[in-house]
Amino acid sequence: MQKTAKRNKQPLVCEEASTLYPDKKKNENSKNFVDLTPPEVSFKIFNELDLQSLCSAAMTCKSWNQIIESGEHLWKSHCLTLRGVCRKEIDDDRDNGYSWKVTLFRNYWKSKIKCAWLSGKYSNIHSSTGLPEKSMYPMDVATWGEILEAELER
Numbered sequence: 666m667q668k669t670a671k672r673n674k675q676p677l678v679c680e681e682a683s684t685l686y687p688d689k690k691k692n693e694n695s696k697n698f699v700d701l702t703p704p705e706v707s708f709k710i711f712n713e714l715d716l717q718s719l720c721s722a723a724m725t726c727k728s729w730n731q732i733i734e735s736g737e738h739l740w741k742s743h744c745l746t747l748r749g750v751c752r753k754e755i756d757d758d759r760d761n762g763y764s765w766k767v768t769l770f771r772n773y774w775k776s777k778i779k780c781a782w783l784s785g786k787y788s789n790i791h792s793s794t795g796l797p798e799k800s801m802y803p804m805d806v807a808t809w810g811e812i813l814e815a816e817l818e819r
Contacts, residue, residue: 699728707732708739716743716769740765747776750783753807775804782812788819 699707711733714722719740723733733739744765748755751772758768781787790796 697726697728699732704732708736711736711739712742716773719743734766737765740769744769744772747772750776750779751808754805775808779804779808779812783815785815785819788816 698710711719711722711729719733723730744755747769754772754775755768758771759765763771787796
């Protein structure tokens with residue numbers, strides 16, 4: 666299905682691979698930029714994606730998945746944004762040899778829940794039935810100590 670521009674009603678179609686890269690062998694089925702560009706360019710493009718978009722792109726096709734999976738640095742920047750909230754957990758995972766991607770996935774929900782607790786989102790809940798399902802994530806004693814200190818200061 667082709668997209669159509671609203672103003673001029675002309676179909677929006679990419680140029681043929683053979684006109685963009687005349688020296689490359691034309692693959693009739695491939696309109697995939699990852700197959701047409703050097704890996705460095707693909708990494709730069711994927712590096713601009715937010716975490717949700719990067720995960721979605723990894724599920725798009727095999728060639729995208731291979732590039733994203735082989736680009737450990739693509740996950741590093743997202744992981745480092747979580748480090749502000751889960752410094753100890755991320756540093757421990759990295760010290761234990763986990764990849765940036767695994768470290769990110771191990772700590773993503775923990776950081777979201779910890780941020781919610783620290784921001785006071787759950788401060789005025791009077792019983793456990795008022796807590797959302799994912800509010801109780803397994804966290805270490807130090808993390809619960811931080812949360813308790815924040816609650817006591819409120």
